[in-house]
Amino acid sequence: MSVAVRGLTRRFGPTAALRDIALETRPGEFVALLGPSGSGKTTLLRILAGLDFADSGTVEIEGQDMSAVPARARRLGFVFQNYALFRHMSVFENVAFGLRVRPRAARPGEAEIGRRVRALLERMQIGALERRMPEQISGGQRQRVALARALAIEPRLLLLDEPFGALDAEVRKGLRRWLRDLHTEMGLTSLFVTHDQEEALELADRVAVMEAGRLVQIDTPERLVEAPATAFVAGFLGHAARLPGRLAEGALHFGGVPLPPLPRAALRAAPAQDGPVLAFIRAHEWAVAPAPEGEANATLRSQRPAGGHAHVELDLAGHVIEAEAPLGLLRVGQPCRLVPQTARAFAA
Amino acid sequence: MTPRRRDPLPGFGLSLGVTLLWLLGLVLIPLLALLLRPLELGPAGFWHSVTEPRVLAALRLSFLGALAAAAATVPPGLLVAWVLVRYRFPGRRLLDGMVDLPFALPTAVAGLALTALYAPNGWLGAPLAALGLKVAYTPLGVVLAMAFVGLPFIVRTVEPVLRDLPREAEEAAATLGASRAQTLWRVVLPALAPALLAGFAMAAARAIGEYGSVIFIAGNMPMVSEIAPLLIVVRLEQFDYAGAAAVGVAMLALSFLLLLALNLVQRLWRRA
Structure with missing residues (x-):
């Protein structure tokens, strides 16, 4: 049929x-x-x-x-x-x-x-x-x-x-x-x-x-x-954080949030042209670690156990970011350093 | 002493008391008076009074006419309700308002209008007479007037049910291969049947008691086109109060049996 x-x-x-x-x-x-x-x-x-x-x-x-x-x-x-x-x-x-x-x-x-x-x-x-x-x-x-x-x-x-x-x-x-x-x-x-x-x-x-x-x-x-084809698909599937940014000089620079730039080679998807983009990062694509006051860029809002790890919610300059962390590593209210390992970028 | 049970819906005693008092004053006492009056005649006298051929003919015309009128009102009433619910067209609100006219119009006005229209020299009466169909001053005219007052009952009972009828049920029938006629017959009509029956019962009840709109077009020939309510008035005018009440009691009993039967049908339907 x-x-x-x-x-x-x-x-x-x-x-x-x-x-x-x-x-x-x-x-x-x-x-x-x-x-x-x-x-x-x-x-x-x-x-x-x-x-x-x-x-x-x-x-x-x-x-x-x-x-x-x-x-x-x-x-x-x-x-x-x-x-x-x-x-x-x-x-x-x-x-x-x-x-x-x-x-x-x-x-x-x-x-x-x-x-x-x-x-x-x-x-x-x-x-x-x-x-x-x-x-x-x-x-x-x-x-x-x-x-x-x-x-x-x-x-x-x-x-x-x-x-x-x-x-x-x-x-x-x-x-x-x-x-x-x-x-x-x-x-x-x-x-x-x-x-x-x-x-x-x-x-x-x-x-x-x-x-x-x-x-x-x-x-x-x-x-x-x-391989979501558009920003909409990437945003609609897989619970990804959505952050605005800019592709320039071979890297993705995030705008408005204190995150280090991601080199193009680390991106799973990116437009060929430089310019403004929307970046999508899923929970498991972040690295989270406790950090001293000077190096921290986020605060832990809440966490709950999910399988073998903790599902954590962090406050990144006003954005709520969902990520995964080892169980028992973090406490609520603790300053953390949050770094994306990869991202999918779509021309904005 | 046991503590008084707290009722989550207070006011039951008061509201029931008021309701009963109301019913007593408006319904029960008058009905009781109606039942007591014919006792003056004695059982044999009562029986004689209500089995006079003229009374029997009037009762037959009132009840069979009302049933026929109510039945004849069902298809057009259903159609009007259908059109009002299912279509949007200019003038729909006007039509919607016109449906209630038979309610609002003084019944005598309706009777005069119908008589003028269907009299042998009226707009509709003349061509119908040419076809050999006499409407005014015949039992047919009585049924016509009864149908006129019954129409709003059918429309107004069917309308809300039809409005709540999910369109998906009809669409489901279509995807299952049913034709439009099969969908109407097997899906829509059964869903409307209880409302149609309720409307039928109300239209019939109204038609049985209808007086004003019927007497003008009826011509009121004893044994032919005289309705029972008119006969009551005739007896009252002859100061035969007990005889008038006797006809009233007969109507009451027959109406009660009719509504009981319709109720029974409804209950059987619900179970089936």
């Missing part, structure tokens, strides 16, 4: 929700659309499903142009953010809906519908709930019902809008793993929308990062973290 989107643009009044989006998925892939709210990811998903329409550009599914195909003929599974279960129908009837509305010739018999629905409910581990009404089950269970309902029509592509958005953290973690396994076992091709970078990086084969209606980078999680 492959999707190809080309030159997709969608405006709502004067604002462009999507600008010139190009995206291709491969069969069996799990793709995340990641971006802050208002970046257009849900609009893109809705256009794929036929629930919204592009002003220009094309959507092809399995090589077939979708512009004249209504939502009901696309055979795509769509899981809504709030699940949109039919409140007056039992769990069983919700899942059976897609089979019951088929034209008579393609509609399976009652026994076959029952068999298929029950198999799906079993697969979703909610077999015992078939007679319950949607309001009588928990959020996580509703999510599974919504998934089962979408899968009942044997969709060519599964689209999920913020699939874990309405769930609490504990349920979310469990369901994430389960959804990943389900995707693999059933050989689905799925596209899901999220604003949670951890969710995207953990689940997806490839992540498409969206910013203000544009698709700024689509890559594997590893590539995305290692």
